[in-house]
Amino acid sequence: MLTYRARSGIRSVKAGEKILRSLPQPKVVTMRSHMLAVAFAFVSMSAMGQMREAIEVPAGALAPADVDFLQTVDTSNIDQLTFGKRIMGRKRTGVRSLAENVVSSHAKADDAVRLLAAAKHVQLDHRMSARAKGEADEIIRKDVNADRMYVENVVRDGNDLIALYQRTRDQSADPDIRKFAEQMLPALESNTRQADDLLKRMGE
Template structure:
C-alpha cells in the first residue's frame, strides 16, 4: 500500500508535537539527580519515619529545587511585565519582584552549593505554564493576569516555606526559609493591595 506524502507529513507533525509535549521537567530532573546522590531509587518507598535518615535530605532537596524554579519565575516574568505592563501598580510590583527575588535566588544557590544539591537551571513545567499564560495576554489584561498569578503564587510559596521551617532538620535550610518568609509575606500584602486597583482598570 502506498503512503501519501500528506500522510507522512501528518505523522511527522504528530511526532514533533509529541516530542514538544514530553519535554522533561527541569525540576523533576534536578530532583532525580539529588535522589541519586542520596541513593534513593524510588521516592515512593521512602517512609517518613525511615531510620536511615534519607527522607529529610530528600525533603530539603525537593524544597530547594521547587523554590529555585519559583524564584526564577519571579525574576524572569517580572522582567517581562516590568517592560510590558500598562498600569503603574503592576509595573512597580514586577520591578520589586525582580529586585527581591534576584537577591533570594543568589542566597538559595549558595545554600544549595553548600549542601551539594542540584538546582534546575530553567523553569519547571508548572512555572513555565504560568510564564506563558501571563505573556499570552496583552495590555491591561496582561497586568490583571500577572497580578492574579502572583497572588496565587505567593500564597503557595508562603505555605511551602512555612512547611520547610516546620519539617526540615537542617538548620541552614530552616534559616533560609525563615529569613525569606517575611519578604514573601510582604509581597503577598503588596499584591493583595494592588489587585483591586488593577482589576478595576479598563
C-alpha cells in the same frame, strides 16, 4: 501558574526556558572539616545580604524534604524572575512597583539557594516550570490584561510559597535551610500583600 509544593507532593516542573538575566556563579571558599564558608544573600526586611557560614553535608545526606525544598524554590525563583522582568519590560503597566519588588526578592533568594545547594551538594535544574513558561508567554501578548494576570499569579503563587517556606522553617532538620526560610518569609508576605491589595483595587 505553578503550585509550589515539594516534589513528593504536587510539584511538577519540567523543561522551561533559561532565566532572563545572567547570575554570578556561586563562589565557594576553602572547605575546612565539614564547614563551607559561603556568602548568603539572605532576604529579610532587616538583614539584606547577610554573611554567614553554612554547614556542608556529604552528597546524598540531606533530608529528601530539604532537597525537594531547594529544588522547588530554585524553580520558583526562575519563574518569578521571568514573570517580573516581562512585566517590567512592558511600556505600559500599572504594576511595575510590584514586579520590581518580586524581582528583587527572588534575585536575592536565587543567589542564596544556589549557594545553599553548593554547600549541601544538591543539583538544581535552574529552569522555568513548563506551566509557568506557557503563562509567561501569555503575558507578552497584546490582547490580554497582563497586569491583572500577573497580579493574580503573584497572589496565588505567593500563598503557595509562603506555606512551603513556613513548613520548611518549622520542620527542616538543617539549620541553614531553616534560617533561609525564616529570612525569606517577610519578603514573600510583603509581596503577596501588595499584590492582594492591587487585585482588590482592580476589582475581583
